[in-house]
Amino acid sequence: DQQVKQNSPSLSVQEGRISILNCDYTNSMFDYFLWYKKYPAEGPTFLISISSIKDKNEDGRFTVFLNKSAKHLSLHIVPSQPGDSAVYFCAARGNSGGSNYKLTFGKGTLLTVNP
């Protein structure tokens, strides 16, 4: 049962345009959401996050939007640059018992930004 879903395996955009990556979740107990960026043969690196009590968080070219009622979040990259080409993972934080938390990841979306 996939609790975090990224339904688009890939996305291609032109340099300078907006990239929108989407993520849906099913577990209403998730309280924190993160986006990670991953290049081939490297570990993921943290990009941006949002608490469930907010609906928007912005960091430079990256903005994450959260719609709790729809259980949906999206990552906007404006403007997109060729260096943004990577796999983007959506992740959600849940409680695995007591004070223990763990992240559940989506399957990722491969973003390609064309010059």
Add this chain to the structure above:
Amino acid sequence: DGGITQSPKYLFRKEGQNVTLSCEQNLNHDAMYWYRQDPGQGLRLIYYSQIVNDFQKGDIAEGYSVSREKKESFPLTVTSAQKNPTAFYLCASTVPGGGYGYTFGSGTRLTVV
């Protein structure tokens, strides 16, 4: 410079052999995790440990074993019982009770030959 070191970067294993992947961190993080990445599968949790001498199974623990004898180290053994061990393995750590964000290692590519 603090971080997570995974070794080796590439590992080849013959069928029927056990192999151990190393993960060391100097971030003073209590919690450590092992994930497996397959094409189109995203990151799937194998095992995690919140404190020394304690660990829990993740979603795909069968065929794997771990130990947590030291705070800094969380080695993963891929046993011969793991049917499809060829994958990219990622180790991560975070602060206690965290999950606000993991720090990941650079990964180990395991190939069965």
